[in-house]
Amino acid sequence: MAAEILKRIGDLVAEGEEEDAVEAVKEALAQGISALTVLNEGASKGMDVVSEQYSAGEAFLPELVLAGDAMSAVIKIIFENMSTEEAARSKKGVVVLGQAKGDVHDIGKNIVGALLAVNGFEVHDIGVDAPVKAFFEKAREVNADIVGVSTLLTTSLPFLEDILRYFTDTGNRDKYQYIVGGGPVTSEYAKKIGADGWSRNAFDGVEMCKRLMAMGNPGKHEIVLVDSEKGGM
Ligand code: B12
Numbered sequence: 001m002a003a004e005i006l007k008r009i010g011d012l013v014a015e016g017e018e019e020d021a022v023e024a025v026k027e028a029l030a031q032g033i034s035a036l037t038v039l040n041e042g043a044s045k046g047m048d049v050v051s052e053q054y055s056a057g058e059a060f061l062p063e064l065v066l067a068g069d070a071m072s073a074v075i076k077i078i079f080e081n082m083s084t085e086e087a088a089r090s091k092k093g094v095v096v097l098g099q100a101k102g103d104v105h106d107i108g109k110n111i112v113g114a115l116l117a118v119n120g121f122e123v124h125d126i127g128v129d130a131p132v133k134a135f136f137e138k139a140r141e142v143n144a145d146i147v148g149v150s151t152l153l154t155t156s157l158p159f160l161e162d163i164l165r166y167f168t169d170t171g172n173r174d175k176y177q178y179i180v181g182g183g184p185v186t187s188e189y190a191k192k193i194g195a196d197g198w199s200r201n202a203f204d205g206v207e208m209c210k211r212l213m214a215m216g217n218p219g220k221h222e223i224v225l226v227d228s229e230k231g232g233m
Helices: 002-015 018-030 035-055 061-086 107-118 132-142 154-169 187-193 202-215
Strands: 093-099 121-125 146-150 177-181 197-199 224-226
Touching: 002 018, 002 035, 002 061, 018 035, 018 061, 035 061, 061 107, 093 107, 093 132, 093 202, 107 121, 107 146, 107 202, 121 132, 132 146, 132 154, 146 154, 146 202, 154 177, 154 187, 177 187, 177 202, 187 197, 187 224, 197 202, 202 224
Parallel strands: 093 121, 093 146, 146 177, 177 197, 197 224
Antiparallel strands: none
16 A cells, blocks of 8 residues: 555656645655655655666656656655654754755755754755855854755866865864765765765765764864765765
8 A cells, every 4th residue: 555655656756747746645644654755765766767767868858857846846745744743853953055056956955955954953955056155155144063065967066175165265164064965976076075074865964964963073073974875884
């Protein structure tokens, strides 16, 4: 029963059937399937399918846009449900999150932000295509502990280094833990640019942020890498 509706949610997301996908998600939640399961075993599988199809030349940009819209719509419902489940949790830290300059992909970033929020972090999302300086300005405004940057585009990778350099050049490097993630952002790259943390996915990202909060001393400790898919840390 659960498997059936989760498969249906994945299929509807992959096909970009936004309204039907939202209805199916509501149905699954009403059946008592947890919001996390709906995300992991349902909606995310649909994005995996369309990603594979795109890479294999079997799906094209219009299909991606539709699937992306459907995913964004169901994520909203899923996380509204998670927030109420987890509302009583206390604040673990303040995070500024944004998509690097030039990049308008936002599904992964939104999942990272929402998972951090339901795990007790206060998240400030500065959106997509965010200028280098915007990360610092928001971090200063909200007195952030962690600044996180996402990118899925190889062409936007240099901005990750630029943001960190901006913090350093303005004398603010030791105020914030700097974390990076997204498709082309490897752990080696994160290490190379001098980031404080990197994780493979959003779930690992929560663990990484908890550890960074416990460690303190931004820029002065060894980088925290969390990659549960490799079984390593
Ligand atoms: C959906 C999609 C789109 C949608 C985006 C919709 C949206 N609202 O986001 C649309 C159609 C708009 C789009 C546009 C483009 N896309 Co596109 N897109 C994709 C696709 C199929 C899926 C991305 C996705 O949402 N994945 C699901 C999420 C959940 O995964 P994720 O983003 O990786 O996030 C997870 C982790 O990476 C991690 N994470 C992410 N961010 C962060 C941040 C931190 C701090 C941490 C700790 C972790 C973390 O946690 C997340 C959750 O677990 C990928 C293919 C792929 N295999 O990734 C291509 C892909 C990313 N796109 C690509 C390209 C080239 C483009 C375009 C340039 C195409 C074009 N010719 O116009 C444009 C770019 C426009 C722009 N300026 O940004 C390439 C990028 C290649 C590269 N490495 O540079 C890819 C890889 C496709 C490919 N194989 O060629 N795209």
